Amino acid sequence: MLVIYNTLSKQKEEFIPLEKGKIKMYVCGPTVYDLFHIGNARSFINSDFIRKYLEYKGYEVSFAMNLTDVDDKIINKANAENKTPREVAEFFTRAFFDDIVKLGVKPATIYPKATEHIGDIISMIERLIQNGYAYNQDGNVFFDISKFKNYGKLSGKNIDDLIEGARVEINTAKQNPLDFALWKSAKPGEPAWESPWSTGRPGWHIECSAMSCKHLGDTFDIHAGGNDLIFPHHENEIAQSEAANGKTFVRYWLHFGFLNINNEKMSKSLGNFQTARDFLVHYSAETIRFFFAQTHYGAPLNFANEGLESAKRGLQKIDNLIQRITNSLESAVDVPDSLSAFDIAQFRTAFESAMDDDFNTPRACGVLFDFIRDANKALDAYPAAPRQLLIAIKEFLDITAAGIFGIASFEQANTNAPSLENELIELLISVRVEAKKQKQYQLSDFVRDELAKLGIVLQDGKDKTTFKKLS
């Protein structure tokens, strides 16, 4: 049974999709005005874990992620760089896709863009006005939160407290300081579309409502995003969508904890961020994915060098087993009963029960490492590598480490399959073995050291020397 913590109810709930076997899922995507940072990457990668696990469970997942390509920040950036907002948006949209692929994130089913849904947005606003939830003030349309009785149900805020809070800006055009813009009339030079109210552009929140409803339906299963979106963004999405459609908007809300740096939220406005692109110069995608997987998606996570180094080393344990399997598969012998001594099904069950419990990736990682330890032990028990056991171990790793987590890869494992390079290395190894036999240790150490300089590490085993290429 899959259980998900729902922000709306503040508790774990059994997950039952609206339509059997199918899941409609929406994650708030980027505003394409800059490269995204690793804090943003945390949301994308956590969504990726969740999506891949749901697919592993056999669900057909329709996964939509919006691209906000019209926004103040894009306009500002364009002005600052003497470009059109469209050029800025297109440039960073491409950059987004490049980086997401490098991070090993499976592309969403659809990436709706705000600028391609202006018609849907306008018709949703029209419905809101018709239903009495919105008003036009000199070409600006605002949502009237006093008309929506459940306003605050997601974030647990009450309207009076919010009004008292000193931080709500007074905007005289609004009837209530908490009302928010659905449509903004454009200033000269800004991107703008014709509408019944003014030549202008959509407000921030409405695009998500219009696009998610269009592509996933008026009611859909999962909506995820960063913790900071709970209020006001998601609160406003609920108000708009439910006021326009008269139906429950989203059934399960999940929110990602922040990536902190020096125990402070990493954010564009604080300037304490590192772009994902820059990060990938120093570390692999597998490292950051594993680093994220070791903390629950909802908990805050401090981004520190120590933690990344620790993740990087931990990953080697997985790689070593993959390397071991890849190398020994060729010379493996048939041992049909080799499976009986090692109960893989038990690990599969443990892995699933961890993931079924609100996508508990840290616990699932624990299962993975228990598995690795036991798999090594099981293999040690055989004088020659048993094919059936190797295949079963590989299968488990393929599903978990390589598949759902994307923190390891059999494709990238360096094989000792014949290639000129590998044969040359083998030749040097046999020279070294010969030198060792004759106790010419100076020569054998020379071969070892020189190969090490080339990134090839020799591993003297019991009766065979193997090698490993460092990437």
Place this chain on the structure above:
RNA sequence: GGCGACGUACCCAAGUGGUUUAAGGGGAAGGUCUGCAAAACCUUUAUUCAUCGGUUCGAAUCCGAUCGUCGCCUCCA
């Protein structure tokens, strides 16, 4: 000011009433292997869960207080 989250070993981090006298990763120590190393693998590493009270047959887990950290209330994943 309002609302909320969190505080578990040297570091990171699961566990939220008995199967846990607390998973897993890093680190450290020991071992196997080795000419020596390295790598790899194996083993060990918290009677204790911020502090103090309380509830309970039984708590890291529930309740209260205290201290500390962080977030939202403004754009933000």
